[in-house]
Amino acid sequence: MKVTYTKDEMTRLWRERAGLEPAVTACGITRHDGIDVDRSIEGRARQWYLDLLYRGDRRYLALEDISPRVAFSTDGCNIGRTALPLDVCRVFEVRLAGWATSAKVRKTPPARLISLLANPFFSGSKTEPMAWIEDDILCVAPASEVRGALTVPLRISAAVDPGKAVFILDESALSTIPVYDPFER
Numbered sequence: 001m002k003v004t005y006t007k008d009e010m011t012r013l014w015r016e017r018a019g020l021e022p023a024v025t026a027c028g029i030t031r032h033d034g035i036d037v038d039r040s041i042e043g044r045a046r047q048w049y050l051d052l053l054y055r056g057d058r059r060y061l062a063l064e065d066i067s068p069r070v071a072f073s074t075d076g077c078n079i080g081r082t083a084l085p086l087d088v089c090r091v092f093e094v095r096l097a098g099w100a101t102s103a104k105v106r107k108t109p110p111a112r113l114i115s116l117l118a119n120p121f122f123s124g125s126k127t128e129p130m131a132w133i134e135d136d137i138l139c140v141a142p143a144s145e146v147r148g149a150l151t152v153p154l155r156i157s158a159a160v161d162p163g164k165a166v167f168i169l170d171e172s173a174l175s176t177i178p179v180y181d182p183f184e185r
Contacts, residue, residue: 002062005167007042010049014041017177048177049167053089053159060173063092064160067153072096072143080143080151084136090159094131094140097152103131109139 005013020037052060066088072080084091095102109132131140143151162168 001171002168003171005169007045007165007167010045010167011038011041013174014045014177017179045167045177046164049169050089050161052169052173052176053161056173056176058092060170060176061159062168062170063157065155066091066158066160067156070138070153070156072140072151072153074143074151078142080140081134082138082153084138084158085160087161087163088158089161091131091133091138091156092159093155093157094129094138094153095155096129096140096143097154098126099129099154100127101129102155103129103140105138106130106132108132109134 015037018041066085069085070082072082074080080096091105093102093104110130126142129140129142131138133139138156140151
């Protein structure tokens with residue numbers, strides 16, 4: 001089940017995982033020579049979450065459809081390209097109008113497809129479409145125009161960073177939080 005946590009809620013979860021007692025807020029004590037455990041936890045929790053978004057297992061992520069936020073441009077080689085929004089960490093699947101199925105996103109373009117697309121008599125297969133990332137550009141093929149309309153994305157499933165104060169993930173991802181020792185440097 002996908003859950004949304006605030007920065008404070010995630011800090012509390014990390015404190016519990018480290019075996020630290022909940023903060024006593026009924027009284028106040030001020031020290032100026034100690035370790036700011038919460039600040040350290042917040043930084044580590046953010047790095048853990050970013051690692052989860054960029055390299056973690058797909059089942060732990062709350063995927064978002066970013067298709068309304070992108071527009072593809074096509075070229076003479078039947079390839080569509082679009083710049084990804086800055087908050088997109090990783091793209092998993094693409095489905096364009098006219099395609100019979102979705103395409104899993106690869107890290108590199110398939111060499112065979114590129115050589116076929118260079119052939120002027122090859123129009124591409126809409127039953128076996130391809131998608132890959134070049135730098136921060138999402139590329140798709142075939143991306144030919146249909147009746148004068150540009151290539152329209154129906155669905156693009158991606159892991160998106162919601163910002164520093166929010167963590168959106170599957171509850172099972174909490175088991176991957178490392179044991180935290182606040183005194184480890």
